[in-house]
Amino acid sequence: MPDSSYSIIPAEAGSLLKTVPEETQPPASTPTPALDVADVVDPPLPAVTKPASPPPATSPHSNALQNIANVGLSLVAIMAFTLLSLMCN
Secondary structure, eight states: OOOOOOOOOOOOTTTTGGGSOGGGSOOOOOOOOOOOGGGOOOOOOOOOOOOOOOOOOOOOOOOHHHHHHHHHHHHHHHHHHHHHHHHHO
């Protein structure tokens, strides 16, 4: 391997924009004024309430059989279309 050292130089702000033709550059805009503490308005905090009791736990129904049926049907369809395409050739 060659013994050469590379240094990473940080990009200068606006250096890429200098490579774009002037007619295609975005229009110059005025800088945004700085915010003061008085400019920031905080919304009021919500009232503190006692959390509602959670609903009774019910066991969710499993969709495993439906998923197996969907996968099985998909595999049968793939095999049928493969056989049809082989018969047509």
